[in-house]
Amino acid sequence: MKILVCISNVPDTTSKITFTNNDSEFNTTGIQYIINPYDEIALAKAIELTNSGANGSVTVITVGEASTEPTIRKALAIGADNAVRVNANPADAWYVANQIADYVKKNSFDLILTGRESIDYNGSQVAAMVAELLGLPSVSIAKGLSVEAEQASIEREIEGGKEVVSASLPLVVGTAEGVAEPKIPNMRGIMAARTKPLEVLEPIEVKPLTKFNKYSTPPARGNVKLIDENNINELVNLLHSEAKVI
Numbered sequence: 658m659k660i661l662v663c664i665s666n667v668p669d670t671t672s673k674i675t676f677t678n679n680d681s682e683f684n685t686t687g688i689q690y691i692i693n694p695y696d697e698i699a700l701a702k703a704i705e706l707t708n709s710g711a712n713g714s715v716t717v718i719t720v721g722e723a724s725t726e727p728t729i730r731k732a733l734a735i736g737a738d739n740a741v742r743v744n745a746n747p748a749d750a751w752y753v754a755n756q757i758a759d760y761v762k763k764n765s766f767d768l769i770l771t772g773r774e775s776i777d778y779n780g781s782q783v784a785a786m787v788a789e790l791l792g793l794p795s796v797s798i799a800k801g802l803s804v805e806a807e808q809a810s811i812e813r814e815i816e817g818g819k820e821v822v823s824a825s826l827p828l829v830v831g832t833a834e835g836v837a838e839p840k841i842p843n844m845r846g847i848m849a850a851r852t853k854p855l856e857v858l859e860p861i862e863v864k865p866l867t868k869f870n871k872y873s874t875p876p877a878r879g880n881v882k883l884i885d886e887n888n889i890n891e892l893v894n895l896l897h898s899e900a901k902v903i
Contacts (some may be wrong), residue, residue, distance in 0.1 A: 658713045658804070660703040661764075663757055663771040664732055665693035665747075666725040670776065676872045681793025683872065692728050694839070697735075697832075701837035703770055704736040706804055714738045716766070720747045726855070733850035734842035735871045740853070747859035749854065750778075754786030755863040762790055763867075767826045768809070773798045773833040784831035795829040802836050825826055 669689040677684045678711055692700070700717065707713025715734040718741040729740045741755040743831045761769065766811065769788075774781040781797065788795030800819070804826070806893030809832060812821045842850070884892045 658767065658817070659709060659766045660688045660707060660715050660768045660770060661757075661761065661766040662696065662703050662715060662717045662732075662737065663787070664696040664699045664700065664728070664755060665777075666690050666719060666721050666728045667771070667775055667777045669688060670797060674874065674890055676874075676900070677764055680871050680873060681869070690725070690728055692731055692776075693772050693775045693809070695774060695776070695832060697772075697839040698834065698836050699770035699772050699832040700732055700735055700737060701840050702832060703768075704840065705837055706768070716741060716764075718757055718760060720753045722810070723795045729855060731842060732851050733855070734846040735840045736842075736846060737785040738853065740855045742857050743857065743860050744857050748865035750780050750782035750786060751866045752863050755782050756860050757783070757787050758790035759857065760863050761787070765827070768804065769793075769827070769829045771831050773831045781831070784829050785828045788829035790878050791827075791829070792827050793827055794824045796824065797831040798833045799830050800835040802832065825880070854856070877880055 658726050665692065669691050669871065672688045675684040678684060699871065700715070703715045707715055715737045716739050717729065718738045719729060720743040721728075722744065724743065729742060733740055742762060743760070745752075745756065747753045771784040771787070773784075784797060785795050796811045796813065798813055799811045800814055801810075803810045807826045808828060809828050809830070811824065813820050884895070893903070
């Protein structure tokens with residue numbers, strides 16, 4: 658089984674986020690980047706699926722500039738067999754999806770996995786867009802995934818329970834927590850990653866559909882008001898007049 662895993666290069670959640678150029682650009686100075694955690698789940702599942710069958714391979718693809726290569730090398734250290742980097746700034750989800758779809762059209766895969774969303778923009782768009790561009794079925798926010806022969810079974814959470822969806826390969830799946838446990842690269846994997854193939858491709862021409870005009874950080878949290886446990890009337894009044902939740 659040939660599996661393609663789409664990975665994003667995202668800021669670590671511990672990084673301090675600031676903006677430059679009149680808040681119109683993200684400030685990358687001092688930012689530590691990581692593999693998008695949901696994509697890491699997808700990668701772990703891809704490795705699990707190929708290890709359980711014969712003649713399996715896992716390719717990771719990212720749309721990004723040269724600065725993303727340490728993230729790609731980590732994916733290779735975790736267990737991907739080879740990697741592809743489309744040498745471009747990932748302008749928006751539409752742009753990224755078109756780059757990935759173009760690669761898939763030239764290199765067939767049985768299964769395409771992405772994370773449910775990236776933790777920087779939380780768009781949840783790329784998986785569905787890639788599937789639409791390729792004319793393939795897609796299932797989002799998968800909590801479980803198994804493949805037997807040419808048939809995939811995907812478990813999703815719904816209100817009040819869960820649903821199980823079946824689909825034939827090839828297929829695009831956006832993975833969430835529960836599909837697999839992320840893997841930590843060991844020393845052998847880190848050493849092997851240095852020699853695994855990393856192909857760099859030039860992007861196709863695609864006009865982004867969105868533009869970011871300005872960024873802003875969330876407002877600072879207000880001061881905490883402590884209410885005496887015996888003063889229930891004051892608590893109710895504040896919830897009504899200030900918090901406006903009742």
